[in-house]
Amino acid sequence: MRLRRFTEPVFESLIKISGYSTGFIVLLIVIFLFKEGISFFNLSPVDEGSSLWVHNSNPVKKLTAPQIKDIFDQKITNWKALGGNDQPISLCTLDELGEAFTEEQLGAKFERLPACIDSYIDSLPGTIGFFPDKQTANALKNAQPVQVDKVSFSKFISGTEWFPTSRPAASMGVMPLLLGTLLVSFFAILFALPLGLAAAVYLAEIADERVRRILKPVIELLAGIPSVVYGFFGLVVIVPLVQSTFNLPVGETALAGSIVLAIMALPTIITVSEDALRTTPRAMKEASLALGASQWQTIRKVVVPYAASGITAAAILGIGRAIGETMAALMVTGNSAIMPRSLLQPVRTIPATIAAELGEAPFGGLHFKALFALGCILFIITLIINFLVERVSAKRVR
């Protein structure tokens, strides 16, 4: 008895703490995700500890990350295109210096390297150089450092290029990933919703009890199959099928992703909408039949409108699942981070990007943080979706 007086409060406080655990975890997720994600902004897209230099006479003093990428990919070859003088751009990195100067000139320990760089740039006014700060010692007379736009939120959101590992400056625009995610999810729901709704109507209103008792558990069972298995199935069956049907060079496309995600979303949509359809009061259906309506008219005009909020919730829930789905998307969409133009193109979704790149991104680096920022976007989307589902379900008629 005495022991119980001591243990009961302990247990009860444990229970209370556990009760708050989910709130605590959500809070932790927010903290850790956003800590990394937000610190990503206001970093320079150029490798840490390196800078870009141009000749003092060059009027171009500011460049954006995509411009730098284009310069180093030699897509832009004249300063005129960047608003500067009409002179060709020449690139200069440590490699070029190695060819232009002898070891003697550079010095045994590269101690004369800054001077060499200085003279090299001076000799070629159209040059742009990319050197670690160690080597330049920030002391070039004939050259000035180029200011590079910091990663800003608006650029991150609106950027249309995702080259997180390109050097010297990484381009990190979310647009292609976001659109890829939305495209795949949207078409997944477009395929799944009518089919799922039809099946839900069949199960809830048309099928007799015997058939229902067989079909429903099968559908529920299939909700439990791991996404990686669906992904694998998509990879070995759907992808080749898409490839041969549309005569494509590769079968890993947005379409394949949509189909696989649609199949995965079906059990959720069917179960949730069927539950919603079943809440229609029997008297309401009977009232419709008593007015001479056919069973189908009753379903279309009374049962489905009555369950509308539940069906909407099912659709939103399905979209949420599809947007957050990682493995299946990773395995069948082709993972090409370009702006999606058609369904028959490879695309890359946000979760797939995180899954594919986090392993290779150096810890704490720009890329790593960019992936956390992606995680933040995904998290916010899911919060919005949860909120919508809650709102829609709460609106349900009595």
Add this chain to the structure above:
Amino acid sequence: MGNKLETIDVNLYYGDFHALKGISMFISENSVTALIGPSGCGKSTYLRLFNRMNDLIPNTRIEGQVLLDGEDIYQIKPSKIDHLRRNVGMVFQKPNPFPKSIFENVAYGLRVNGITDKSFIGAQVEKTLRQAVLWEEVKDKLKKSAFELSGGQQQRLCIARALAIEPSVILMDEPASSLDPISTGKIEDLIFELKNLYTIIVVTHNMQQAGRVSDYTGFFYLGNLIEFDKTKKIFTNPSKPETENYITGRFG
């Protein structure tokens, strides 16, 4: 007043359960007939014979004849059941308007039966809302959801909905049991008014209600029709001791 409806030795089984035992009864035109009795006595089941609502429950078996205007409604083709249900309207225990606007609720029966003429539908909606003494209360908010009405208004809307396709018979299954006394009174007055145009059968738990609204009363007990007579007779001098016990509350 001729016999609008008639049942001849009707038996009804739900699976093994014998729910109606040889019921013979007639219901005259333009009258209100009340069916009373304790829960599970078969009165609602009997009511649902007349628009074949019992068909919706699996394992239901029906014997005997149910005549509407002299025609056995259980001999008609299955495809004519819609036709029957157009002719026999029904009002349910709880107000159950559809999740639609007030207007669309009343127009529903017209639309599902293939009527597309907009002006006709509009006129018919107004006419039936007036019949249901609801028009003045809702004429300015026909486009609003039917759920915004009070319980009593919803039930009158459901009555209007049943009237809109101009049935000749209206079945009411405890139409006021979920309403407050004021709304109940309005529904009862409405029933009293409507009998000039329709043949009405009303199932009720509430004996007083049967007394107030009906011309004839049938007392059901354990699937049997114990007594069927003029309401005044049943309530002042019933012939069967079971009826007497029930209406005086000395039951069981």
Add this chain to the structure above:
Amino acid sequence: MTHLQSELKSLKGDILEMWQLVVNQLNKGKEALTNFDRDLAEEVVENEKRVNSFELKIDRDCENIFALFQPVATDLRLVLASLKICNNLERIGDIACSVAEFVLDADTDFNKSILESTKILEMYGVANEMVADTLEAFDQEDTRLARTMFKRDKILDQIDQNALDRVEESIKNHPNQVRNSLLVMSMIRKLERVGDQSKNIAEEIIFYFEAKVVKHKKKKQKEGDE
């Protein structure tokens, strides 16, 4: 109008009609006595059947209203009052009939001086007025008028109390009219009852409109605070 209201209205109509009939019966009876109109007296006796059938009908209606509508409050009081008023009216109807029968029993005209000295005509008049006024009180919801019954009944009582002496006197004065004098005596005894019935009716009217029970109360309370 609700179903119950229409039923009550028709009940009230029946009561008023019966009431009017009874008032007419009394008036005709008085006229028959005054003019020794045997035909009129016979008509009164004949009409008694109508009064009785009214009573049966109203009784049955009240029973139905109780059984089917369970009236409450003012509706309940109306039905209860109707039931009792109808009962009293029937008795007044009986009295009118009896008086008419007494008229028929007479073998000669009533001597004017007998009618005068016994004050029977005055009494008859007051009784008729009382019944007619209860009718008006009921119809006009006039409980003041109803309350006057308690005073007016005293007039009848007074006449009734003096009747024995006066009839004795008239027998002495008119030895050839002994039978008629005795009939007058019987009539007075009957008519005295009309006052009591009117008082009962007045009590029911007050009960109906004011929900006050004035039966078996002292005089002051009965006659109100006027």
Add this chain to the structure above:
Amino acid sequence: MTFPESNLRRKKLGQALMFGLARAISYGIVAILLLILFFIVKQGIGVVNWRFLTAMPENGMTQGGIFPAIVGTLYLVAGSMLFAFPVGVMAGIYVNEYAKEGPVKRFVKMMTNNLAGVPSIIFGLFGMALFVNELNFGASILAGSLTLGLLALPIVIRTTEEALKSVDDTFRQASYALGGSKLYTVRKVVLPIALPNILTGLILAVGRVSGETAPILFTVAAYFLPKLPGSVFDQCMALPYHLYVISTSGTQIEASRPMAYGTAFVLVVIVLIVNILATLLRNYFGKKVKMN
């Protein structure tokens, strides 16, 4: 009133058409889903034998078995449940038995719903940030189990809550009436009655956890590790991750395809057994409770 006959005929035709369509779609969906199962079973069953289940992977994972992946998954499931089950059940008790109706309860439930809706890859990110880096567990069974445990938590909480909710209030009142304290009542009366349904929830959570890939990508999973883990701070292989690896990023994808089918088959069988078990348990006890 007259009703236009042609419209009425169309109404009957429409019904027949739509009903047929709905039925065809329903059977079609079930057929597709069964086809997936059938396909994996058909392709995988030939690969699976005793050696496949008990041997280490060999030859760049084109031969040998998947023993370490099976063991790793078992460890991860056990580890995650060790965390999620007690915390989840207690949280469920809190929500249904202790929390009063009001903003606090609404908040807790909302957070549980939110957590349930968070995509698994976010759990992976979070697990990496918190367990692997911040708490310095490294990529380890501990970090992976905790991450999976977080993912399973809302499932356990919700099923516990539902199970407790279905316990009739009269049981509680009877216990209180006899002087039982709240905790005593919950422990001795409510929990035993709700236990079968809580266990069903546990089993469902096991099914979910054993198939998850994204949360373990960065927290524990090893690409190739032909030995069994020695401690909770070791990395390990896991079935779902193994399937992902050998079907997409192995060095010899074509050659390892049979291994992939085998792995998928084993994974599916585990998940199906777990789910069927949960269904049977629920039906069995569901009937028993009804009988009482």
